[in-house]
Amino acid sequence: MNVALDARRLKAAEEFRAAGVPHRRMEAWKYSDLRPLIDAEQVASAPAAQWSIEAEGVELFDPAAGEGAFAGIMGEASLAFATATLGLRVKAAGRVRIAFATPGQARLRIVLDDGARLDYVESAPGGGLQNIGTEIVLGRGARMTHARLAQRAGGARIGDVSVTVAEGGCYRLHCADFGSDLSRLELDIKLRGIGAQAHLSGTSVLAQGLHADVTTHVDHAAGDTCSTQLFKLVAADKARAVYQGRITVRQGADGSDSRQTAKGLLLAERAEIDLKPELEIFADEVKCAHGAAVGDLDADSLFYLRSRGIADDEARALLIRAFLAEPLDEVEDEAMRAALWAAIEDALPGAMGQP
């Protein structure tokens, strides 16, 4: 028994009970209302999530020995209540494929030693309440690529990821979300050491009344840190896609460079896309570029393609693919990129209003 951790868990439980299930009157959950879907008791008593895992170059440990960090309220809930826990430690080079099989709650801790590398692929099929809290700690010069595929599902699916990156370390994320009744990936990334980097890219492709929310907070806490973000969201029917991205550049984090782009493509009048970039800068010498825009399919482009004999549906699909291409181009692993494209191909007919 670790007394410190127990105290931490109790505190997390208390804090969660005080805050309650996140709802839309909380600023951070403005576009993602969990209350109609679950109550606090369901969170506290959620079953242990199960998973299947393939791992190489990784040491498993019981994460009970660490202090837990989280990005948001539901991450805190996973810290307080999850009975399923998993620790992964990489000393040199590791490869992990993890697929969560059932709804439920879990708490993961991933530690990369100095100079270690990890290629981590996660699939979160959702269903019921799925709340997976992951804490990632990257040592000096450590590099991790995190791919997360959130298949089209029902219920509430939450991924809460807290990352700290030490000097010269690099965290890369590629995520794809095809929606659920409520689906949220919340990330808190601390660039703690000089020259630490985070590169995030993702897509959401949503049909019907599905929802997906990517909420990020990147904290430049040291000098010469660099972050890039590129998210593309497609919403059809009555779907709702959300991106909220806050970037903080702390005092003294000079020479930091942050870039953030979020674009939305609305395919139906009743669909909704909410983009909320935020920038807080307390350092003097920094480079920041950010842009967010929502549009619909370009009529001129559509006519051009159709006038060349490409049928309306095919032309729309071509333009949607073109819209999504940029974040996928960031995926270096060819097999991963192909898998993400395949998932998008599956989702396209639905997004275009075909059964």
Place this chain on the structure above:
Amino acid sequence: MLEIKDLHAAVDGKEILKGLSLTVNAGEVHAIMGPNGSGKSTLSYVLAGRAGYKITSGSIRYRGEDLAALAPEERAAKGIFLAMQYPVEIPGVTTLTFLKTALNAQRRARGESELDAMGVLKRVRARASELKVSEEMLKRALNVGFSGGEKKRLEILQMALFEPRLAILDETDSGLDIDALKLVAEGVNALRAPERAMLVITHYQRLLQYIVPDRVHVLSAGRIVREGGPELAHELEAKGYEDIVRSAA
């Protein structure tokens, strides 16, 4: 081939074509000239079936069929091609992928077999080298960052690739240097055939020295106000539109 009778057409509720009649037979090349804003591009969009361009009265028959009933992609499959005055830039779609998709979509619609990547590449390469369209351009996103002249050459490359029955060229000569103009004219002339017709919209007599038209029409305020042989283009070059437009009014 093409029979337009007393065509009235509106864009966003505003009438632009006001009683236009024009007949083009197979094997012929017709030139359309006319002042800025007279409705030349509007006519080309109406023929290609662009959304928002509404035929309010009159008719267009293409090879005996009522054109108004067909979607733009159906018109393309049936052999209508429009080289646009302002080709559209489409980021994220490479030129070669686009050409393959379009060519196979047309073939499929006509019940022909689709071509594989190699088959398409062979055809594209043959035309590309004639029109001096580089391999590098074909790999880039469609029209993105292409110069004005490069965009126009790509339009003609498409025309050569799709082998349409009725080609409409909307100011394809604008923005071309003299060498490119000759290349484009050669491309057009190579396609002249008894079973094909062309509608060449231009402001300049120079193009018509290379592509000699059977008929020249002058469009003004949405109507054809004058017709003649190739010599009419020379007359216009010398005198401008003012006299013709005034005498028609």
